[in-house]
Amino acid sequence: MTKNTNNSYLINKFSRVNTDMDTYIESEKYMKYEKYHVLYQKWAWEALHGESIIFDADDVTELTDKNLEDIACLLCNLSSDARITLKRSCSGYDFVNFNFRVQ
Numbered sequence: 001m002t003k004n005t006n007n008s009y010l011i012n013k014f015s016r017v018n019t020d021m022d023t024y025i026e027s028e029k030y031m032k033y034e035k036y037h038v039l040y041q042k043w044a045w046e047a048l049h050g051e052s053i054i055f056d057a058d059d060v061t062e063l064t065d066k067n068l069e070d071i072a073c074l075l076c077n078l079s080s081d082a083r084i085t086l087k088r089s090c091s092g093y094d095f096v097n098f099n100f101r102v103q
Contacts, residue, residue, distance in 0.1 A: 037056065
């Protein structure tokens with residue numbers, strides 16, 4: 001498991017990640033688990049705050065939803081009972097969202 005993997009390849013790979021106009025990205029970093037590069041984001045939307053692990057959909061076609069959730073749990077030290085949502089998107093990216101809180 002590798003965290004903080006930064007280079008122009010990854011910046012380009014995740015350059016098409018769409019963010020809703022009213023979502024504020026608080027921070028982001030590139031990470032890697034085995035052969036899978038991901039983008040980690042902390043975000044805020046109105047009073048809701050959360051975190052996401054974003055996968056390039058082409059890289060994870062062979063993985064199940066549970067596999068994606070497990071990778072997110074390993075990378076972010078989430079407990080097995082963490083509240084997680086997953087969205088496989090037609091935009092080219094798959095999102096695992098977690099650590100929701102209202103502020």
